[in-house]
Amino acid sequence: MRHFKYLLIAIVVLMVGCKDKQTGYKPNVGGKAGEMLVVMDDKIRTSPGGEELQALLTETYLGLPQEEPHFKMSVAPHRSFANFLRTIRNIVMVTVKPDVKEEAVKFYHDRWARPQAVVSITAKDTASLKQLVEANQLKILSFFNKAERERFIGEYKKFASDELMKLADSTFHVHMSIPNSLSNKRSTKSFIWMNEAADWGFQGMFLYEVPYVGEGTFSKEYLLNKRDSILHKNVPGPSKGSFMTTEHLYPVIYKKTEINGNEVVEMRGLWKVQNDMMGGPFVLQAHYDKKSNRVVITDGFVYSPEKPDKRDKIRQMEALMYTLTFK
Template sequence: MKQLAYLLLIVSIITTSCKTQPNSHKPNPSGNAGVMIIVMNDAVKKTEAGKKLWDIMVQPMIGLPQEEPMFDVSVIPHRSLSDFMKTYRNIVVVEVGQEVQKEGIFFHKGTWAKQQALVRIYAKDAASMKQLVDDNELKLVGFFTKAERERLSHYFKTTFNKDLKDKVANTFGVSMNIPRDFSLRKEEADFIWMSQETNSSSLGLMIYEIDYVGEGSFSKEYLLNQRDKTMMKKVPGPSEGSYMTTEHQFPINYQVIKTPTDTNTVMLRGLWKVQGDMMGGPFIAWHIITSNEIR
């Protein structure tokens, strides 16, 4: 049985009232990854409903050493929604007033730009809007998060490192589009380490196998124990005797992911450190059974 730890985000979010517009003749989306525009007038912005919507979108990301908002959000009034602003990658348009005919939250893709994620919120008053936002918090965050991942996945489909993709396929029997700027750091029969190094950052991607032991194989304790054993043996630090491990003093998020094709997927998110040296940062580990038979 093979089980792989991926730094690969594959999440299926089910949303309702989602419409996709044809993308032909539309511009590419504007703005950097994570940038969002919320279109609502000042009167709505100051209500509890407006504040709630803002709080949802700027909530801290999980598993980072310092707080960083989930999205980089700007709020503009309707009069400022220019043709250029309409091409932004993530947009929420809020309409509140008695003239609203049908209340609800509606999800759209590719309305004004390719791969754009647009949400429209219609409510007759602030109280109704707040109820809608409260009831749909997970859908709102999931819709935009999934859109960001799909854009990244689309980019890597055309700009990937073919040599590393082939190496992963030959070693583990899985297909992954490895970012073009990644290079091979270490290769063994059950372990591949790739990374992207700059003067200011280091981004690593490790794929490895661990034993499937039946019941308990997907427990948080077992996965972390196996991760630490693997990192200690395979990923040395910069100084003699140092090695990568998990920072257990920081909360580690554990989540079971259900997808249409795989019900045996677990994500761990937390911080790593180098034992014996002053290095560390956030990590995401995906654990997936690669066979339909559990032995």
């Protein structure tokens, strides 16, 4: 009877496995946001090419008060790449053999799990590996950063706040996939403050707009002046006479890009509360609405004084900004 029970279990497992192969079933990714597995053997790991790859993936994430890497990286040799490791959300597979058919960097989605990002790097020797990594630095980082962002966006769409989405639409005529973890802290005819409080602190986002007055509208100086003026008026601090503003003693990182077909300026830096001790990182995107000749600003911030890890919280706010489209 006991042998029959074991046989029955084995048959069920086999049937499930066959069904998975037939239906293309893939499990959900495991691990935490920002985790990365690099699969390469020890000799490759300590080579110049292996070290170049590790340095790229652990490069400092800009705009935070303390240094944090782009990804929390682990390295495993090919012999240890078992089934449970195949579900990690971000994976780099490094193969260095003299007989590889093609030296290349290739990008894959959902190879062993969903939603998964996998980069495969094949090279004939470690010198070629180093060259491939150097030539594809931006592509590799952008691929994994986008994958992290899209995972957050997927969650936002599943757990959206109809109330806040309607508020953003009625106030600024924009669509955003706003998660129900955020609440309406304060809103006026020209300003929205969304916030999520937690035991570690809080994170949130401001929405406001400024008129388009020519190319100068997108200058760092103009946008920061507008930011400080609007936050002074709308975001009081905990003590009398205190208010949120930009920490100008810390460099603000500035770049121009395009998101959802719109011109966007992105800035990263630190905020502080004037006349108080609070502060943290922020990321801001100024979205140009050409049709209405205006600039809508999404301004995300994090306050987490007890925990140094703020990278993923800022990534969450950045992901929310990427959902903005004009009506």
